[in-house]
Amino acid sequence: MNIFKNLNDAQREAVEVTRGPLLILAGAGSGKTKTLTHRIANLVVNHGVQPGEILAVTFTNKAAGEMRERLGNLLGGASEHATPGSAQGRLAEVTPSRSSSFSANSRNFFPYMGTFHSICVRILKIEAENLEHVPKNFVIYDDDDRQALIKRAMKELSIDDKQLKPRAVSSMISKAKNDCVGPDEFAAAANHPIQKAVAQIYARYERARRDTGALDFDDLLLETVRMLKNHPEIRQHWQGRFKYILIDEYQDTNAVQYKMVKLLVNKDKNICVVGDDWQSIYSWRGADFTNILNFEKDFPGAKVIKLEQNYRSTQPILDAAHKVITKNKNRTNKKLWTAIEQGEQVQITRLNDETEEAAMVAARILQRVSAGVRKFSDFAILYRVNAQSYAFERAFMQAHVPYRLVGGVRFYDRREVKDIIAYLRLLYQPNDLVSFNRIVNMPVRGVGEASLLKFNTYWANSGASIVEALVAADEDSGLTARARQNLNNLGNLLYLLRDKVENGTATPGEVVEELVKEIGYKEHLNDDTPQAEDRLENLGALISEAAHYETLDEFLNDVALLTSADEDTGDKDKVTLMTLHVAKGLEFPVVFVVGLEEGLLPHARVNDYTGDDSELEEERRLLYVGMTRAKEELIMTHASSRFVYGKRQYVLPSRFLEDLQEGAGNFFAGSTPANTFEDFEIQPYEVGDRVKSMQFGVGSVVDVDGLAVRVNFDDGVSKLLNVQYARLEKL
């Protein structure tokens, strides 16, 4: 097998340089994944490296799955000869086993591959017995779980959740954790009253979370870093184990992840990071692309390789994307090039509103598909916020355009699924307070606020776990006989199921089935509502999902770490709908980037009056990412008005469209030629002005709000008009 065949010079070099620190600056579409997989294959095949000695960190579980698949293809039958790693060396389950193209037997063959989070879970589960604050059977709290606990902490501290939003507190705590700042340090640095309040909540939250046997998303990383820092022998073990480290999307690593990398790299410094600062779009969750800019400083003597040939897009698409991104000041310099010189021109189209926008897109797709030029799966619609998908879903349904929605509500976030998962978590971790609160009266078992309060007191005094307290609750608990009976039953059920899980008499699938039957959950779901059928269907899907797992432990971990983008939506012939963030790393023959308007892209929350352009630049990178997903055709749209918060608002074209216009010449084609933007001059109107509209006749201005002007026309019609588009003339 020749691993180097099919690689260009830069890619080949990136594969060949196996020793020492290596930075691969990989532009969009430059064959990054290919290079990474070839690199791993080269290590294994030509350098005698055991797969288990390689750590490969990806940004999403899906990316890990893809890399695994490509590696499998590359190595072909080699897996049969591979020596299985230790028991710990099994492949991280990143997607339910059904979607993996490999049998469970081939797992040992593969490197540690996955997201930072999933890798941390694996390491922490292994090391839990050596760690004070990490129980072996920890559960993973997602954002909702964390917020529930924060709310509770705020209530206990009598902090009004209207004045200080639990969500805001949650994100402040998250930020602190991502900066490796604990509650004490946070309190010490707090001087503003809000910070002081948050410090109190933070401390209380942490205590509650620990008592409850849970780690939140950020803890997974933080506890791993703490462990590596504070336990030299553990650090040495893992440093010795991971002889080669690869990190993809390095521009999106945050402070904790950076620290972890530094702690995991051993004296040989065989670390290879791959990334592109132009595609850094996660600073809002703490990512810091200076990590990639500073790599050479962090690892002196690092080799730097640039992958600048783009294999994905045509020249016109690349030129347009380049025009946008080069408006950013804070960035590295590079020049992508493509051998595909010929191609369709980039189009910009203006529509009246989101309905027309979606209808136009649907019509265009249908036209191309029925002409036999394209298939549905060639198309992707990319937008800034999930809410934009509604209009497209409606239009596509109407036009019978098959589509798949990536992202949005996770399967595991559906209410019925979360209920059952909460039961499973509680029987797995009998102190999981958040799960207990969720299910204690679901389905209704006559335990309301008053009973719950009594039970909580009883439980707190007992010093036992929640499940133990449920079983033990007697007359002394002060509970009414009925409530006590019901709580006892709940506890007994959880005990029974836990036993079955622990001694292996029941698989996760069987446990879920028995649970559903025992609590009468199907009857509970089967109410009169029209959604009942969907819910029952989801419940069925959950049961069959659980059936793919051997242990509850594995199942719960996957449930917690899978994102909606990881969900297998099937490879049917469908148009893809997703956010720009989710689109990173993907490519499609035809891409529509929609909603290019001020307030949407750049998003309204972007601060652009402070003189700090960093947020605006991130929005621009987001557009760049979207544009560079296109292989052959790129169409960008914007609407004149849009429904926001249930109100129709007039919106301006995105300033990023002006970036594209410069030196455009005949660059653009489509229903809106580039010169649309030339007559942008806005005439000021005042209340009382007499105006004339080509469409509506003569009238008086009665209200002015920015560019939106309300005109009462003389024929009695009142219209809200955008002065940029309504062809108004001042009289």
Added chain:
DNA sequence: CGGTTGCACTTTTTT
């Protein structure tokens, strides 16, 4: 205790 009704808030992006 539990269901209903009305009101407030939402929307950035995700591991």
Added chain:
DNA sequence: AGTGCAACCG
């Protein structure tokens, strides 16, 4: 517009 939460009544 849809959802989630608080207050109210049966």
